[in-house]
Amino acid sequence: MASGTVEMATGAPELAAERAVTWPKRTKARLSNGLEVILAESHSIPKFHGELFFRSGNAAVADRTPGLAEMTATLVRTGTAKRVSRQIEEELRRLGADLSSNAGADTSALSFAGLSEFAAPLLEMVSEFAREAAFPDAEFERERRQKLEEVKLERTQPGFLASERLRRVLFGAHPYGQVSPSEAQVAAYKREDLQAVYRESYTPENALLLLVGDFDSQEMLKTGEKIFGAWRGKKPTAKTFAAPPNPRGRRVYLVHVPGAVQTQLLLGCHAITRQHPDWVRLGLTNSLYGGAFNSRLVMNIREDKGYTYSPRSGVSALREHGYFSVSAAVRNDVVAASLTEIFYEMDKLRSVPVSTAELADAQNYLSGVFSMGLATQDGLLSQLSTVALNELPDDYLETYRQRVRALRPEDLLATARKYLDSANMQIVVVGDRAQIEQQAMLFGEPEFYDVLGARV
Amino acid sequence: MxxxxxxxxxxxxxxxxxxxxxxxxxxxxxxxxxxxxxxxxxxxxxxxxxxxxxxxxxxxxxxxxxxxxxxxxxxxxxxxxxxxxxxxxxxxxxxxxxxxxxxxxxxxxxxxxxxxxxxxxxxxxxxxxxxxxxxxxxxxxxxxxxxxxxxxxxxxxxxxxxxxxxxxxxxxxxxxxxxxxxxxxxxxxxxxxxxxxxxxxxxxxxxxxxxxxEGIPAGAAPQFADPTEPEQTEERHGFVEEKFGTLPAMAVGYLMPKRRTADWCAMALLDQALHGGRAGRLYRDLVLEKQIAVEADGGIDDVFGYNGPTQMTTRILHKPEFTNETALAAFDLVIREVLENGISADELEQLKVKWRSDYYATLEGGRGGYMPKYGLMHLLACFTLFDNEPQLVNTILEGFLNVTREEIQAVGRKYLRKEKRAIVLRNPVKAGSASGAHAKETA
The missing domain is CATH 3.30.830.10 (Metalloenzyme, LuxS/M16 peptidase-like)
Known part of the structure; x- marks a missing residue:
């Protein structure tokens, strides 16, 4: 850092003995129709949280058109064989419930929370959405029109424009390469296409029901069998996709937003999935690089230089591929300076082993934050869903901390060299071309794009 | 229960x-x-x-x-x-x-x-x-x-x-x-x-x-400036240019009662009747039924934690083929309906269940899932600093669950008045948008 030595605090109390972290018992079952169920009790509040996942998302139907699973999920809560939209929304409120339906690249999901005293009727409604969605014509037309406005609007958000470009660069024609449909694609959506996706994907054999909260697991299992047991449906056939591109060398992609008063930087390279044996060590390397407030990147370009408010790095894991990325929204006149520091910190981690003290700090951070999932029902649900959807070992939660703590400086050095792929980093720069082009060119021959995603 | x-x-x-x-x-x-x-x-x-x-x-x-x-x-x-x-x-x-x-x-x-x-x-x-x-x-x-x-x-x-x-x-x-x-x-x-x-x-x-x-010395009690507003007697209007967005936008804000006064609980539930998600009257009417708006949300920000003049604010992004006037007229109809007819017993019951459920959720989490007990901390802090009564966290729910239909209609008539509101339009500056003469009326 430019400021040289870092002063330490004097007199801070030592940490007391660590209290054991005990993850709650999980009850796992497979219902007679093939539906996988995972339950965990958490009695902190008289509520419960749940998700009904389907292991098919936008990628599985991308060969038809992008965003189709997302649109299907949107429609699912707008009408069923038993109820029209208004009745659905009022009934959910009567149960004190929140419910959303959406789809990502790899899964579709109904996410819900409600009072435990009304658990059974809420699950009845979830079952209704999963089995008896009616896709009313008028609802479809309205939601399609809404979606058209949404896809126009997202093109005015620098963060969206950056991630759209990076995903395209890293994944090309692979379904992961298109994060959102175009206006023309939305305009061409057909109700029948959504119904086909629904029939294929929303089946018990393709589903996972996760519930966390204030209930008795054995009773809840009986309730689940009663509500979901008669549902039938096969697992859809798995799709295979062509390998994504593997861009070599640093390249710059400048998305021109006229009048932008700040520049959104987003850099990325291919990395790994959650199942990869290097996942934990990459997580630790990332938290040290730019994944925590106390990380090197944040301390450098925010706390030392004041270039940005919100620098961050992260590892995004999709089912088939993963990628490492670094983002920062910076002042227009420090685009080159920020990129220089981003690469400086990356190359430093790739060259010099971290000290054991810094390593211990990062290990404590990662294992402490991981355990915070225990404190809330939805935090716990999120941890359980990560384990289940990625088919991680049953003891993943229990052993995570010891795996983090077993890592050594040489592990991080090797991990940084392997995955913080400085030489092949793809650099997306979203801002006003006239103000940033010269700076961006210092890092590679730029390609230029407009906000519609067209190369110019 | x-x-x-x-x-x-x-x-x-x-x-x-x-x-x-x-x-x-x-x-x-x-x-x-x-x-x-x-x-x-x-x-x-x-x-x-x-x-x-x-x-x-x-x-x-x-x-x-x-x-x-x-x-x-x-x-x-x-x-x-x-x-x-x-x-x-x-x-x-x-x-x-x-x-x-x-x-x-x-x-x-x-x-x-x-x-x-x-x-x-x-x-x-x-x-x-x-x-x-x-x-x-x-x-x-x-x-x-x-x-x-x-x-x-x-x-x-x-x-x-x-x-x-x-x-x-x-x-x-x-x-x-x-x-x-x-x-x-x-x-x-x-x-x-x-x-x-x-x-x-x-x-x-x-x-x-x-x-x-204990060893940190106390100081002179701070002298706070007076945040009182002069009485508002006319509808107020403002305009802001939207530089990037594609849709015309509008916000309508009504001055609210002071927190923990007799009207406060009823107003909070009326806020939920109007803004409570997809079941709320504004979203239902403007987005789902009339389909004028793309977004219609809002409410009283931080209902337990304000200590000065505060509004209930509705935020509407509407389709470019409708004018601001059309969107506002539709909004006004929703307000007028609730002032004239109040809300049904069934609607009130739904609102109370949802309020209780949301309150529990606030106590447990309340901040993005990464900060356990943020919501409880915030309530305890506000009840201590403003009321000197942290125990309110266990009793305050009662006041909301006891609200009657009559009280809701009464606070509606008292606070949702044109001379107590302000309207801000934020329309896109870009060509092809709905502002001014380009607007096309289809409703």
Missing amino acids: KRLQIAMESTTLANGLKVVIAPDSTAPVVTVGVYYKIGFRLEPPGRSGFAHLFEHMMFQGSANVPKMQHIKLINSSGGVLNGSTSYDVTNYYQAVPSNALERVLWLEADRMRALKVDDENLKNQRDVVKEEVRVNVMNQPYGGFPWLDMPPVAFRNWANAHNFYGDFADLDAADLTDVQAFFNTYYLPNNAVLLVLGDVKAAEGIVLAGKYF
Whole structure:
């Protein structure tokens, strides 16, 4: 850092003995129709949280058109064989419930929370959405029109424009390469296409029901069998996709937003999935690089230089591929300076082993934050869903901390060299071309794009 | 009906610092917060944005904790931290594994006792704050809408009407003297509450609070400026250009009753009748049925935590083929319907169940899932600083569950009046958008 030595605090109390972290018992079952169920009790509040996942998302139907699973999920809560939209929304409120339906690249999901005293009727409604969605014509037309406005609007958000470009660069024609449909694609959506996706994907054999909260697991299992047991449906056939591109060398992609008063930087390279044996060590390397407030990147370009408010790095894991990325929204006149520091910190981690003290700090951070999932029902649900959807070992939660703590400086050095792929980093720069082009060119021959995603 | 009771113990130290401990051993995690009773509403005139800039300075160094070390000590204990500035309070909070409790208390006490920052720190955080404003407001579609656009239109008292994120000229004008003066005036133990929630025993929490905070000297009770508004007697209007967005936007704000007055509970439920998600009357009518709007949401911001003039604000983004006038007329019809006919017994029952359910959710989490007990901390802090009664957290629900249909209709007629509201239009400047003569009326 430019400021040289870092002063330490004097007199801070030592940490007391660590209290054991005990993850709650999980009850796992497979219902007679093939539906996988995972339950965990958490009695902190008289509520419960749940998700009904389907292991098919936008990628599985991308060969038809992008965003189709997302649109299907949107429609699912707008009408069923038993109820029209208004009745659905009022009934959910009567149960004190929140419910959303959406789809990502790899899964579709109904996410819900409600009072435990009304658990059974809420699950009845979830079952209704999963089995008896009616896709009313008028609802479809309205939601399609809404979606058209949404896809126009997202093109005015620098963060969206950056991630759209990076995903395209890293994944090309692979379904992961298109994060959102175009206006023309939305305009061409057909109700029948959504119904086909629904029939294929929303089946018990393709589903996972996760519930966390204030209930008795054995009773809840009986309730689940009663509500979901008669549902039938096969697992859809798995799709295979062509390998994504593997861009070599640093390249710059400048998305021109006229009048932008700040520049959104987003850099990325291919990395790994959650199942990869290097996942934990990459997580630790990332938290040290730019994944925590106390990380090197944040301390450098925010706390030392004041270039940005919100620098961050992260590892995004999709089912088939993963990628490492670094983002920062910076002042227009420090685009080159920020990129220089981003690469400086990356190359430093790739060259010099971290000290054991810094390593211990990062290990404590990662294992402490991981355990915070225990404190809330939805935090716990999120941890359980990560384990289940990625088919991680049953003891993943229990052993995570010891795996983090077993890592050594040489592990991080090797991990940084392997995955913080400085030489092949793809650099997306979203801002006003006239103000940033010269700076961006210092890092590679730029390609230029407009906000519609067209190369110019 | 299951009721949730929060166990707690509270005390006031000799220096006036209020302390609330809420033990719960569900997880080996403890949340520690310090709330100061000063927000951006009453920041110094000529120093817009200062309360928030000052919040950043609280992470820049204190007597025994040089710059960056507070963050480092929390993160390296396995914890997360942040701070936030709102209208009437500023908070600092962290959630850590409970073995770090004493460390956190020591850190918070050190910066309550003595800030130690220099010009370089101030310049650095001024730059950071400007990028924060750019990323959240100036470089985003509908950035700051309506929370920054509405106050200058709706209010006449500078306290309520100024730019809370700060005009850049005011941020530039702020110097270390301002920082120290603000600290000396407001960051006093007798103007704060300490909250410790989660994996701690009540008695232990009280003892530790005394150990670390008792020695911090009290100061003169701050003299707060008067945030009272002159009586509003006419509908107010404002216009803001939308630089990036594609849709015309509108916000309508009505002045609300003071919190914890007789009308407050009924108004909060009426707010839910209007804004409560997809079942709310405004979303249902404007988005789902008439299909004029793409988004229609809003409500009373931080209903438990305001301590001065506040609005219930509706935010509408509507389709370009409709004019602002058409969207407003549809909005007015929804309001008129509830004023004329009230709400049904069935609707009220639904609202109460949902309110109770949301309240429990607030107590458990309430901030993005990463900060356990943030919501409980916030309620306990506001009930302590504004009401001196943290136990309200266990009793306040009753008032909402006892609201009648008649009360809801009555508060509607009393507060949802045109002469008590302000309207801000934020229409796109780009060609092809709906503003002005290009608008096409199809409704």
